[in-house]
Amino acid sequence: MTSRDILVHRHTRSSRIAISVALLLVLSIPTMPFWAPSGQIRMIVELSCLIAIAQMWNLLAGYGGMVSVGQQAFIGAGGYSLFALSAYGGMNPFLAVPLAVILPTLLAAPSYLLLRKLDGPYFAIGTWVLAEVFRLVTGNLSVVNAGSGMTLRAMGQFTAHQREIGLTILCALLLLVTVGGTFLMLRSRLGLALTAMRDDPVSAASQGVNVGRMRFGIFVVAAMGTGLAGAIYYMAQLRISPGSGFDPYWSSICIFIVMVGGIGQLEGPIVGALLYFFATRLFGHYGASYMIVLGLLTLIIALFSPVGLWGLFSRFRDWPWFPVGHKLQYPR
């Protein structure tokens, strides 16, 4: 047998099925306003935002090795950008959504340059301080109505049906950009460097990966994706306030979803987001007791199963949804 006989694959049957189904599902989201009740559309909008935000946190922590407990900084910044662009720029809110990533990007770059001086775990708390700074500054700025927050009045010009069409299109695009974009990036040369960094930053650096620059890039990209999701989420809410937009609870959600789903794997945040979303629908009314369970579950996963549910599943069945590696197949 020569090396020529060995076939190199990326895709497997499971990945072809999963990617087709995922694309079909995402493309069907914009058709929902024509057949689904508004309640379901609201749920899909929320779920899409959760998946996007969690996937960005996964990119940051799982591949970049930067644990952030302050992603709410960019959720709030994205949301507030949209509201301000609509209120002061007089822009159509749907068209303003892509522009809402500018502020998170501009904030992320200097934030990273400041925070990179902090060592490992201190970096995480540093991100939290930044998010608090953004929250307090927003709460003191009268331009954005200080502590009382803003309302997206411009949405009044659209009918409920038009709003749903706009939101569902945005959600489909959000998923394509965050999940699809991460998938494509991980399959590129950049992805190889990222995966090497995930496995061992020091040896990645020795192979010529510029770890510092990669981390900077990831931090900014994650802020953009998170900001985009924040803008869409608060567009659906029609209201934003410093307390909600910069709520540290957003970080709890990210951490729970990614850790339980499976960190450092593209499938993890999707599995985790679905789990969190349906668990909250089922048990959310238990309030604080439900949150205790979420916290303990995160603790248990960190202690006993750092690979998360998807990692556990992968041990039994090698059925990847989004293959980023290669498979060798010997001829029969």
Place this chain on the structure above:
Amino acid sequence: MKWVDAVIQGLLLGGLYAQYAIGMSLMFGVMRIVNIAHGDLVVLLALIGISLAAAFGLGPGFIMVILIPVGALIGWGLQRGILNHLVGNDPLPSLIATFGLSLALQNLMLTIWQADTRSLDAGPLAIQSVSLAGIQVGVLPLGILAVAALLTWGMHVVLKTTRFGRALRASAADRDAATLSGIDTKVVYAKATAVAVAILGIAAVFQAARTTVSPADGGAQLIYAFEAVIIGGMGSIWGAFAGGLILGVAQVVGSRIDPGWGILIGHLVFLLVLAWRPQGIMSRR
């Protein structure tokens, strides 16, 4: 005079932050671990203290005598049960685990004690004050600052002169070499965390006597402790003390400028130090 008063009040407030910071500095210095539930443990101990005081009519001094061993026990358990399994080069597992613990603790406290703010009745001590060069200074805040200085000095002496301190410094410098020299690092770590949380028992009583506590306050206290450590310089016990005082002064002076800006000015001073002197003001480097 208004500003002199603000600075003095700030120093006194900083005494409390310095108390939170000692334990964090110790744990990070020895294990490179940050316990995200650090602030929640202060709140938990304070609420236990308040409930004990209400149930048995105990004074703050008694409460402190009870909370110190309770804190040490919690710290020992935390290290043995959770953190010892996660110490390593990768900061992720310990961060995530303590984050989960923080979420669970906060909500557990919310179920037990509800969201009310509570405080500990310090009796006449709470309102006594002395006049220092024309500025009224509360006896209790002065005591808090003195205890913070005493704890920092004590920690310094323990690290420098005792067998336990040597073992701590050895484990911090090189875990494997310390193990080779016959130090059981897991036991050393457990003792370090026990000391860190026991000090939080002291801080909890002062926090509850000086202001109020509610189950959601932990996050802010974690952040203040962290800022104090970074402002002062990582790994320096006296640095954490100085950082706490600077943070306190920044917050009080800030809130005199505009009540909405106090905490924000504290954060900004932290960011400035990070930008200009990331090794901290007390670091020799």
